[in-house]
Amino acid sequence: xxxxxxxxxxxxxxxxxxxxxxxxxxxxxxxxxxxxxxxxxxxxxxxxxxxxxxxxxxxxxxxxxxxxxxxxxxxxxxxxxxxxxxxxxxxxxxxxxxxxxxxxxxxxxxxxxxxxxxxxxxxxxxxxxxxxxxxxxxxxxxxxxxxxxxxxxxxxxx
Numbered sequence: 001x002x003x004x005x006x007x008x009x010x011x012x013x014x015x016x017x018x019x020x021x022x023x024x025x026x027x028x029x030x031x032x033x034x035x036x037x038x039x040x041x042x043x044x045x046x047x048x049x050x051x052x053x054x055x056x057x058x059x060x061x062x063x064x065x066x067x068x069x070x071x072x073x074x075x076x077x078x079x080x081x082x083x084x085x086x087x088x089x090x091x092x093x094x095x096x097x098x099x100x101x102x103x104x105x106x107x108x109x110x111x112x113x114x115x116x117x118x119x120x121x122x123x124x125x126x127x128x129x130x131x132x133x134x135x136x137x138x139x140x141x142x143x144x145x146x147x148x149x150x151x152x153x154x155x156x157x158x
Contacts, residue, residue, distance in 0.1 A: 003107055006107055054081055057077070058081050061074045061077055116140075119140075120140045123136055123137045124141075
């Protein structure tokens with residue numbers, strides 16, 4: 001759907017149900033691991049270009065088990081390949097969802113910042129004549145104070 005101003009909400013119940021659904025996904029994947037950056041770097045990668053190679057290796061191993069040492073587990077290779085292709089399919093769907101959530105968060109965050117900048121401008125102007133708004137203007141202005149001597153841009157999103 002093309003981007004338009006977003007008017008939506010998530011209730012606490014909605015958030016709880018989404019988290020429960022995500023937990024269900026995790027429960028269906030009890031074998032997931034967490035690799036260190038060093039472990040990731042050292043591992044062979046099976047990307048799109050390697051997929052055909054691995055598929056052909058599986059076929060060769062299944063068709064010619066006699067050429068492999070007895071210690072080689074063909075079924076383990078087959079299972080790893082099948083799991084890798086299934087996880088890739090799931091990951092693509094998750095990436096698509098994550099990208100949509102990230103884009104939507106960026107869009108609504110931008111909307112909120114744009115509106116907040118408008119409020120800030122009005123508060124600054126009104127603070128000159130309206131008692132009690134000077135403190136509010138200063139509080140809102142804290143967002144734009146220089147950090148370690150470097151000025152920040154008002155609309156930079158920092």
